[in-house]
Amino acid sequence: MNICIIGTGLIGGSMALDIKSIYAEAVIYGIDVNEKNLNYALQLGIIDKKAKNEDLYSADLVIVALPVDIGLVIIPEILDTVGVETLVIDVGSTKLPICEAITNHKNRHNFMATHPIAGTEFSGPKAAIKGLFHGKTNIICEVEKTTFKLQERAMDLFKKLGMRIRYMDPKSHDKHIAYVSHLSHISSFMLGKTVIEKEKDERDIFDMAGSGFESTVRLAKSSPEMWTPIFKQNKKHIVKSLNEYITNLTNFKELLENDKFEEVFTEMQNTNRIKEILK
């Protein structure tokens, strides 16, 4: 079984690590524009070999784990050259642009659009960890457009990775993921920015930061290379979610300013429902 990982970072690298323990016979080829990271991936045993272009043709599985803007350019090129039996899986955080970009590609049936909801705030091959996908959700878009035999190959992999599968159309995916993922990243980045700006001359202040601040600001450690193209591709839904978030913050601030503390209480009490919602 020949597997090619394009982008040997956190997601691609973690998937490679799991694939090695799932498929004993797998040979993992790696591609990365960042030669240093590719060498790390080789040293860390994430990949077995650096891939040449012709390796794509003979691959059983190609996993594209790139920033979404680069994926949008590379995936059609990969589909131009893949073998008949090759499954190409994309794992990016936006789904409509890539689904639209290849909708009329002659090899559309070799492709599966997925979004494994898994990750950490770190990036690069050194951030790759085993078991990252276990118990996590994988969203698959337009599954009917992938050849049935290749669907089965993908499902075997996802099952063995321990993932739960959810099917969704790419438009709905992008709309909802703006709220439950992309907005969190912006709220966290801007919280980090606000506190850094305020406390730039008082480094000691961060001694006062507890686990609450750390957890709320964690996503502000995320990679700008990865997130800028996500925000660009999903701009419409993200701007809408940001408008709603800013309105809610402004209302809450006005309740404080006007001493409406019973309403402040009620706002928090209503939002406590998040306890039940998140299991």
Added chain:
Amino acid sequence: MNICIIGTGLIGGSMALDIKSIYAEAVIYGIDVNEKNLNYALQLGIIDKKAKNEDLYSADLVIVALPVDIGLVIIPEILDTVGVETLVIDVGSTKLPICEAITNHKNRHNFMATHPIAGTEFSGPKAAIKGLFHGKTNIICEVEKTTFKLQERAMDLFKKLGMRIRYMDPKSHDKHIAYVSHLSHISSFMLGKTVIEKEKDERDIFDMAGSGFESTVRLAKSSPEMWTPIFKQNKKHIVKSLNEYITNLTNFKELLENDKFEEVFTEMQNTNRIKEILK
């Protein structure tokens, strides 16, 4: 050694649990307006006995772990009746209002204003855990106003709990804690609210929520009973921090709307400094 815990919730209860293992001879008395919680605290072995008012007089240590509005009323009353050798420690999240309220109290020297930066999003005696304070920061305000002998008693406790001590005036405490703690809670509550409102008819959407959303929204599970009076007492600094946060979010949104993605990238890259700041 007689110790009285007033408010047997997350903070008071966790402190009681640690005190039991630190001071073998300690007898822990509990007071809580919530009779059900007080009984839980007794059943869970957090306290040894329910306290009567006269127990306060003979206590070596009284720990006040109440919502800050109630603390403001109760602490002066406690100081009215405590024994000469009693140390009263407050652990609330605001420090200026309580320091001002008792500044001229005849027993001010029996009192120490502290803020242990520790907690979880849960509350009540069932949320109490051992070791909660280990490795955490404890901020002490106006330490010079506490009798030296009682300072030593407090320091012995904090050292044995494993806490790092930082001294700060109450005004600075309240200003900075607005940024590194109180603001995070509001950003998290309003993120939770925004997503719940959007997705109220689509419960399945929360299947899409990953660890990023969970960590950013975690503080929205916090207790409104505890947080409303904190926001009330620290309103001035919190409103200021919220204004800055809303401005930063609005600027970021406008960068997206105007397709200024290089600046979006730079904003995130600059904020990535939070990695180095938080260790």
